[in-house]
Amino acid sequence: MLAWTIYLSFFGVALLMLLPGLSARGARVLALLTASGGLLVALAGAVQHSHGPFPVTVARVPWIQALGIDYHLAVDGISLTLLVLNGLAAVAGILFSWNIEVRTREFFAFYLALIGGVYGVFLSFDLFLLFAFYEVAIIPKYFLIAIWGSTRKEYGAMKLALYSFVGSAMVLVGLIAAYVAAGSHGFDLNQMSQFVFPESFQFWAFPVVFVGFAILAGLWPFHTWAPTGHVAAPTAASMLLAGVVMKLGAYGALRVAMTLFPAGLRAWQGSIAVLAVIGIVYGAMVALVQKDFKFVIGYSSVSHMGFVLLGLMTLEVTGLSGAVLQMFSHGIIAGLLFGVVGRMVYDRTHTRELSELEPMSLGQALPFAGVTFVIAAVASMGLPGFSGFVAELSVLIGAWKAFPPLALCGGLGIVVGVAYLLRALQRAFFADHPPSPASAHPLEPISVPERIGAMLLIGVSLLIGLYPRLLLDLIVPSWQSPLFAQLRREAGL
């Protein structure tokens, strides 16, 4: 059934492309229906398959026998979590882009193509298929940013496309080499994860594939696409970029690099953990000095994704599960932050400069935006009760067991995180300024779709924050699946 998440999305793309007479409103409704359908299917699938044993096969058909490739879709708790996240981000993104009037039909066609590609990656258990979906997701991002973006949009779009493509080129090298090294039998993940690659091979293949994926996860120093890309993108696209696409990178790194090459992972574990922590601290520090509101959030994404990568490197159940939980949590919270900055503020004020926002006292002009941002900010800081708290705490606990000094530095990142969010919050919404003539224009009130989207994301973050077992009961058993047999052996889990 879960396969319908993919089919529905691409069906939506086809409908949007083939109905040239569709009005903007019709396109929006069609996209929302498709995305909601996808979310419902993902939720139903998560309930249906929650008992395991993982991995559960969803569909399997021989596809390209010449190279032993199957159309093989399957899930474990990790992919179920991310499928639900993708569904949520997709629906929220559409609600936050209800005001797109230029080439609406094309916008949602590209948007749904991206969503469909992401569903595909999370569902693929054949590495060729996974790679194909991973590449399918690159092109719509480019057009979404280049056509509907702002602020050096063509530069940001091309940079993102080339970074992604270079990353996927590295992955492709690793995949082909692994295919040949494993005897050219095929690309099935279950089979390949049982094959023990020679250690010398893993030593170079692991970093190639891991970094190839992690470029998209914002691994420092390959993160530079992220701030420019996020800032240039239209609201819905930055929600997806931060919310889902960065997770694509982290998921690929876990699903492919860490699963196939655990011995290589062992060798590089420390170095990558250091890079992850540098990303956490560096992202937070840079966010602290940004003048552009959206850049603050852009760099905060780099910082928070550092927690995901740090969690993955702990090789310890609490840390690993924390990393997956953080993927989900950051997807929701970053989506919300970008929604506020891009849609609620920028689309109304047409500026994102904090110094220009200060005199507008948006806290009074747009009270709903102010409150939403306060909630999103405290969730992002890791206030108990929100999902970010559980996730980052788990990562830090795991990291404390594996590398105590790095855990301390990571904790420092959280402190700086509080600082930059409070600074942005204060300057954008609650500046102590006399109302200036510029704010005399009443700003368009927050619309209903925006309110629904914001409520949805806040609700989910609270739900997971208060009852994390909803997801942890899916994630934790996944580490026991045969897929991770080699990883368990190597890490001594």
Added chain:
Amino acid sequence: MSSGNYVELLQQAGPETLVSVAALAVLFVDLGVMRSEPARNRRLIAAAVSAFGCLAALLWTFNMPLPHAVAPGLLVVDPLTQLVKQVLLVLTLFTAAISLDAAFTDHVGEYFSLLLLATVGMMFLVSSDDILMVFVSLELTSLSLYILTAFNKRNPRSAEAALKYFLFGGMAAAFTLFGLSLLYGLSGTTSLAGISAGLRGKGLDPLLAVALVMTVIGFGFKIAAVPFHLWAPDTYQGAPIPVAALIASGSKVASFFIFAKVMMVGFAGVEGSGSWGALVPGWVPVLAVMAVFSMLLGNLGAIAQSSVRRLLAYSAIAHGGYMLLGLLAAGHAPTRHQGIAAVVYYAATYGLTTVGAFGVVAAVGGAGERDGLRDFAGLSRRAPALSLCLLVFMLSLAGIPPLAGFFGKFYVFTAAAGAQPAHLGLLWLVIFAIAMSAVSLYYYLQVLKQVYVAAADADAQPVKASLSDQIALSLLALAVLLLGALPQPLLLERLEAAARLVAP
């Protein structure tokens, strides 16, 4: 050869015969009957006759008893050559379809007739099993293409392109002939199998090395591999667009196929090795070097182009480099059949894509044959269907799934990587190729950026693609999509089986 064999020969060479007859029929109909009709009708009738000939030949290839050795040592007809000929016929059909709007010449009959004769040459080339046959068919193809390149007499570029193509081509033919004559001198026979038998165990003596280099130069010119690529950008830009499409598609398919055959069969035993740090002289390292430089120069050259046709020319050079990787794989025992199958799959799908891309360029450029990047600005709002087709073709060339270009690359790369499985000897080439294809995304996106992102110039002409163009281009786009998404049932099933027969 007894007289009974002639009937058989005619039967086995039926497709070629049918196309030749069609070539003559086109001339006859156009010059004899249609002379005074309006040009559009003349083109329609000529294209219809050509299409009829190609379709008849296609049908014939599907209904022939196989496998069968005809005139042993001269021509060979096996499932693989049949498949490649079918590809060639389909490519010619589409070239004829996009020629329907080619208002650049009044010599309609001669144009279509030469198009078909070039195809006949390519088909014989594919079947050749003898170096004399190879040379004769090569010349038939080349001469037809030289004339076709010069066909637009209103455009001085066309004449310049033809002259360049002809001078380079003539020189290359001399090299080929010299190389082949040395082969004959060394082995005392002209049949490929005989040559390989005659040379067995001799190793790479200096004379054979000269023969090898000369032959490679000749074929390197045909496939526009660096450093024998200089004619390509000018020819692609100057030649009438449908002709450029045929040079980039059909001619490339046939040349690559015969190149692979001559190397695999004729030079069997002197492969050498292209492993990183352990080069052994032979044809594999020679082709490896050519592949590296083709990919490098093609991709970097394409970045700087502002004419889409020149961009496609440089990208064709780069794609030639990728295809050479498949040829290298075919030179190694573990991937012999996968290598040849990969070359054919890649060349066939690349041919379809590139005919499509040139078709769009022709439709956008109109009578003025404008092909600057700026001429594509805002195309998606002026001609949405055409833009969608171009999107498919460009992304396929860039290697984005689920399009044919993606699987083609993947297939070629896995073949090359698997050629020396023990120590991944050719992996360095695959790494280089993958890195270069990451570069290529940049310039394909430059075109698509104009089409989808940029706003149209105020004085931009409306784009009206004719019905025939629209049908042909949509079919091509659909084929590129389907061949990429479902390669196994559509092509690989037959291709792999046929390749296994030839290269067990």
